[in-house]
Amino acid sequence: MLNAWSRDGVGLIRGADNAALQEALWIDLFCPEPEEVAAVEALGLPVPTHEDMEEIEISNRLYTQNGTEVMTAMLSGRMPDRSQVSGPVSFVLTEDRLLTVRYHAPQPFETFGPRAGQSSVGTESVEMLFLGLIEEIIARQADLLEAVGRVLDAVARDVYEDEEREEGDLREMLRELGRQGEAMSRVRLGLLSVERVLGFFLARRSTAKGHVKGAVKARQRDIDALEVHADFLASRLGLITDTTLGMIDLDQSATVRIVSVMSVIFLPPTLIASLYGMNFEFMPELDEPWGYPVAVAAMVGSAVLTWAFFRWQRML
Known part of the structure; x- marks a missing residue:
């Protein structure tokens, strides 16, 4: 042009x-x-x-x-x-x-x-x-x-x-x-x-x-x-x-922190479940009628205590 x-x-x-x-x-x-x-x-x-x-x-x-x-x-x-x-x-x-x-x-x-x-x-x-x-x-x-x-x-x-x-x-x-x-x-x-x-x-x-x-x-x-x-x-x-x-x-960082805390909360129950999943021959709790509810209670209690600790530390 x-x-x-x-x-x-x-x-x-x-x-x-x-x-x-x-x-x-x-x-x-x-x-x-x-x-x-x-x-x-x-x-x-x-x-x-x-x-x-x-x-x-x-x-x-x-x-x-x-x-x-x-x-x-x-x-x-x-x-x-x-x-x-x-x-x-x-x-x-x-x-x-x-x-x-x-x-x-x-x-x-x-x-x-x-x-x-x-x-x-x-x-x-x-x-x-x-x-x-x-x-x-x-x-x-x-x-x-x-x-x-x-x-x-x-x-x-x-x-x-x-x-x-x-x-x-x-x-x-x-x-x-x-x-x-x-x-x-x-x-x-x-x-x-x-x-x-x-x-x-x-x-x-x-x-x-x-x-x-x-x-x-x-x-x-x-x-x-x-x-x-x-x-x-x-x-x-x-x-x-x-x-x-x-x-x-x-x-x-906030997202990663939440994921990390949730992982830690479920770590104790996972540890308990892992212990009772090892299938050793001598585990007397397996033969007791109260063994299963006690194990479940221990897993729930450990998760609640961990959650309460993080709340007390203001991390949640």
Whole structure:
């Protein structure tokens, strides 16, 4: 899919034909077809392949090609099957165009175009357009962290305050905590890669105007603040996970304790029954009419005494 966005006053408008592609300020390629790649390359824009975008070396993520800057960040987004993944997104920046290439669907690329005019940096230049898109991406990472925080609040309330929870509920809470940990890991990876992209972008503009540097520094401060918040959420996640595991251990220990006590209660009767089941030739009690009731009484009495002892020790 190819989306071509042209300037419309202070905002952007999406075009629908090749003429719009010629005038586009921002071209967004989503899972591009070969003919779409060819059309963009005809404008003199290099289009990195999916394999190149997935390379983890810095030299493949941040570089210049014939004066064109190619920067790749790892961002969280949806796949066609609606699963959430972290995937590469490339930003190709020239003096008059911004090209983005992606193979999954981070939300900022769907929301930024219609509201680009509301960006704090505007759309006066390609640089400002790029920084506005980065601003939208950072705002999305903040939203994802807020969502993680809300889930942690709910899970913490269930773990600390719910007196009627069951072990199965705690297991589901553990799975939810794992899902939120994965989501937070994707956010932190996105923040780290965007921070590298901004550093590369700023290093290429040592003589840039003050408002460009100021906008970059503002984005970097936002990232620093979100990284601190992510650290805080990570510590909460670890604490809640440890507490949940502790609750599961306590429930399991209570079950094991009951089973152990019941085993000890029936140990004396089992011993008595074993003695009279040895079938020795000389066992005078076997020939007495009172032998059977006395043996049964001894087994019941020993079980009751053992149960009374554990009750007295508050182990039951």
